[in-house]
Every structure is written in C-alpha cells, then in structure tokens.
Amino acid sequence: MYDTLKNSFIKHVSFSEQEWDMCTSFFRPKHVARRQLLLQEGELCRDLFYVTKGALYSYTTDSKGNQHVIRFAFEGWWMANLKSFFNNSPTRLSIEALENCDLLVIDKEHHFSLMDKLPAYERYHRILLENAYVNLQERIENALGFTAEEKYANLIEQSPQFLNRVPLHLVASYLGISPETLSRVRASGGR
Amino acid sequence: MYDTLKNSFIKHVSFSEQEWDMCTSFFRPKHVARRQLLLQEGELCRDLFYVTKGALYSYTTDSKGNQHVIRFAFEGWWMANLKSFFNNSPTRLSIEALENCDLLVIDKEHHFSLMDKLPAYERYHRILLENAYVNLQERIENALGFTAEEKYANLIEQSPQFLNRVPLHLVASYLGISPETLSRVRASGGR
DNA sequence: CGCGGGTTTGATGATGCTCAAGCCCGGTGG
DNA sequence: CCACCGGGCTTGAGCATCATCAAACCCGCG
Numbered sequence: 001m002y003d004t005l006k007n008s009f010i011k012h013v014s015f016s017e018q019e020w021d022m023c024t025s026f027f028r029p030k031h032v033a034r035r036q037l038l039l040q041e042g043e044l045c046r047d048l049f050y051v052t053k054g055a056l057y058s059y060t061t062d063s064k065g066n067q068h069v070i071r072f073a074f075e076g077w078w079m080a081n082l083k084s085f086f087n088n089s090p091t092r093l094s095i096e097a098l099e100n101c102d103l104l105v106i107d108k109e110h111h112f113s114l115m116d117k118l119p120a121y122e123r124y125h126r127i128l129l130e131n132a133y134v135n136l137q138e139r140i141e142n143a144l145g146f147t148a149e150e151k152y153a154n155l156i157e158q159s160p161q162f163l164n165r166v167p168l169h170l171v172a173s174y175l176g177i178s179p180e181t182l183s184r185v186r187a188s189g190g191r
Numbered sequence: 192m193y194d195t196l197k198n199s200f201i202k203h204v205s206f207s208e209q210e211w212d213m214c215t216s217f218f219r220p221k222h223v224a225r226r227q228l229l230l231q232e233g234e235l236c237r238d239l240f241y242v243t244k245g246a247l248y249s250y251t252t253d254s255k256g257n258q259h260v261i262r263f264a265f266e267g268w269w270m271a272n273l274k275s276f277f278n279n280s281p282t283r284l285s286i287e288a289l290e291n292c293d294l295l296v297i298d299k300e301h302h303f304s305l306m307d308k309l310p311a312y313e314r315y316h317r318i319l320l321e322n323a324y325v326n327l328q329e330r331i332e333n334a335l336g337f338t339a340e341e342k343y344a345n346l347i348e349q350s351p352q353f354l355n356r357v358p359l360h361l362v363a364s365y366l367g368i369s370p371e372t373l374s375r376v377r378a379s380g381g382r
Numbered sequence: 383c384g385c386g387g388g389t390t391t392g393a394t395g396a397t398g399c400t401c402a403a404g405c406c407c408g409g410t411g412g
Numbered sequence: 413c414c415a416c417c418g419g420g421c422t423t424g425a426g427c428a429t430c431a432t433c434a435a436a437c438c439c440g441c442g
Contacts, residue, residue, distance in 0.1 A: 136331065
C-alpha cells in the first residue's frame with residue numbers, strides 16, 4: 001500500500017531508508033467508497049490525499065447550482081484543495097470519490113513538520129508543484145479560445161485515460177461544455 | 192534595484208545577510224524596452240525573470256494565428272515559461288514587454304545551483320509555486336462555464352489593477368473573449 | 383494635419399446551451 | 413428469468429450568447 005507512494009518519491013528525489021521510514025509514519029491509510037465526499041464546500045481542507053487505488057475528482061458549485069469539475073486524481077496522483085489547505089480558508093471545492101479508493105492521508109501539521117525535517121520531502125513537493133503548475137497552464141490554453149470539438153481532441157491527445165474511467169457528463173464539465181455538446185462532438189467528430 | 196527582490200524573499204522565508212549576498216551574485220539585471228520580445232516561440236526558456244519595474248505578458252499563438260494571453264507580470268512578479276524551463280522543450284509561449292522594464296534574471300544553471308546551496312531559496316520557490324498554482328486554479332474556475340459578463344466581473348473583483356495597465360484587447364484575450372465583446376460588456380454592464 | 387493603433391458600434395451568423403423526450407443498459411426485486 | 417426502474421447518454425428543436433466582419437471613431441504622435 002505504501003509502495004506506490006515510495007515509488008512516487010523515488011521517481012523525483014533520492015532519500016535513505018530511514019528517511020522513508022520516517023515518512024510513512026506521518027501518513028495514515030484511509031478507504032472511501034464510491035460517491036463518498038472527502039471534502040465539502042465550507043469546510044477546511046486539513047489533509048493531502050495520495051491515491052493508491054481508485055479515482056477522485058474535485059468540483060465547485062456555482063451560484064446557479066451548476067457543478068464544474070476542477071480536476072481528477074487517479075492512482076499515483078495527489079488531491080487536495082491547496083487554497084484552503086495553505087490559507088486556512090473555507091473551501092468552495094468539494095472532493096468526491098469516483099470509485100472505491102485507497103488513500104494515504106497526511107494532515108497539515110505532519111506535512112509542514114516533514115517539510116522542516118526532511119528537505120527531500122520539500123523538494124518532492126516542489127517538483128510536484130512544478131509539474132502541476134505546468135499542467136494547469138496547458139489546461140488554460142485549452143480552455144481559452146478553442147471550440148468544443150478542439151477541446152475534446154486535445155483531451156484525447158493529452159489525457160485519453162479519462163475517457164475510460166470517468167462518466168462523460170463529468171468529462172464535459174471538466175472541459176467546460178455541456179454533456180449534450182460532448183455527445184454530439186463524439187458522434188460526429190473523429191471518435 | 193535588488194531591494195524589491197530582497198523584500199519578496201523576506202516576505203516568504205528568512206535568511207541571513209550572507210545568504211542574501213550569495214543570492215544577488217546569481218542574478219543579473221536586464222532592461223527591456225516596450226514591445227521587445229524576451230522569449231519567442233520555438234526557443235528554449237533558459238531564464239527566470241523577476242520584474243522590478245514595468246510589466247510583461249506571455250501568450251501563445253494558435254494554428255489560426257490568434258494570440259491568447261496566458262498571463263501578465265507586474266512589479267514583484269516572476270515570469271517564465273516553466274514547461275520549457277524545466278523540460279528543456281521548445282516553448283510555444285512568447286514573452287513580451289508591455290512597458291519598459293527592469294528585470295532581474297537568473298538562468299537555469301544558477302537557479303538549480305542556488306536550490307542546492309540554499310534551502311531557503313528552494314523554500315521560497317516552493318511557496319511561490321503554491322501561490323501560483325492556487326491562482327491558476329481560480330482562473331480555471333473563472334474560465335469554465337461563465338459568461339463574458341461574469342468573467343469581466345470576476346476580473347474586476349480579483350485583479351482590477353489589470354485594467355489600468357493593460358490594453359483592453361489583451362485583457363479580452365486573457366479572459367478568452369473577443370475585444371468587441373469586452374467593449375460591449377463594459378459599455379452595458381456595471382463599468 | 384494625417385496616420386495608426388486601439389476601441390467602439392452595428393449587423394450577421396455560427397457555435398453551443400437549454401429544455402424536452404427517448405434510448406440504452408445494468409441493477410433490483412418480484 | 414423477466415419486468416421495472418433509474419442514471420447516464422443521445423437526439424432534436426429553438427434560442428441566446430458571442431465571434432466575426434466591417435466601418436467609424438478617438439486620440440496621441442510624428
């Protein structure tokens with residue numbers, strides 16, 4: 001269960017066995033069932049979630065009650081509402097399990113304590129943030145000034161795995177188009 | 192000239208005078224004139240730019256020749272194409288000076304060397320990345336599923352300073368709407 | 383005074399949303 | 413084993429938003 005986390009660390013930084021042992025002691029495992037909410041609008045985000053099995057997604061709900069998917073997280077991905085986590089502000093995001101999930105959880109106190117104790121841990125998160133930032137920026141590029149058809153084509157190009165794991169109406173929301181439009185794009189366009 | 196950078200460091204991390212002196216020696220000042228390109232599509236992004244005076248913006252050019260503004264950077268902000276910088280990949284972004292600018296520049300070698308030598312420097316960038324990530328995510332929320340009018344209202348709410356410094360057609364591009372639509376929104380809507 | 387970039391205004395049309403109905407399929411209970 | 417139910421997906425029609433094209437306008441600058 002901790003192996004996939006260890007592999008994720010190893011991929012980005014190097015550290016000793018003792019350091020790794022210290023790490024594991026800061027995390028706790030957690031299981032959530034499909035449809036279960038990990039974080040609700042209005043709460044504080046106190047934890048970072050690492051997905052070892054299953055899938056999560058986060059979304060906001062706007063004033064008209066429409067749900068906007070912010071991102072998905074599959075095996076080996078992290079999930080949290082960083083704004084709420086860092087600023088201690090109530091979240092406007094909800095996080096929900098798309099499938100039954102096994103997670104590793106680290107709360108704020110342990111996270112910042114590890115940051116201080118273990119430079120490799122801070123470096124690991126710095127690198128993850130770099131990657132996450134780059135990905136988000138690409139998503140902005142896709143969201144702005146592209147037609148529904150192009151957005152879908154870009155998704156197939158960049159994240160085809162989404163289509164196997166995620167209900168289409170959530171994919172549509174992620175792309176910022178209506179489910180009907182997505183359906184039509186798929187029907188006509190190049191599959 | 193280095194003062195604003197020093198203040199930016201101090202705001203986020205603590206470090207000694209010697210550490211700060213080491214830092215400055217890794218940066219070099221640079222002046223760019225309005226309209227000058229700092230980075231062109233196809234090049235490698237080898238530098239991080241810190242704006243001490245003036246304003247920059249970055250944009251992509253799509254297959255139809257349309258320009259999409261990715262972000263702006265004013266005094267005290269950083270600018271780079273992180274994807275190109277980290278992956279050594281040719282950039283699809285261009286970076287251009289909106290006004291005459293004074294910059295502090297650090298190249299890749301110096302940056303990574305400072306990361307290793309100076310934990311406070313790494314921590315500083317980790318924190319900046321956290322903030323940048325949170326901001327980008329809010330921008331995604333704004334871009335998806337809002338009308339032109341709402342996007343503009345959100346901009347006034349979150350980044351009113353843009354309207355004083357940036358030509359409207361670039362603001363429109365940043366919001367992902369046409370200049371004409373922006374003009375009409377401003378004419379009708381709540382100014 | 384005339385030029386040019388940026389902004390506005392107007393008319394038109396396409397893209398994509400909304401509402402509504404039907405369909406497909408997997409799960410549940412009789 | 414089959415009928416029913418419901419969520420998700422598809423299909424259709426009408427309509428709103430917004431992009432596009434075009435022209436006029438405004439203003440700072442040479």
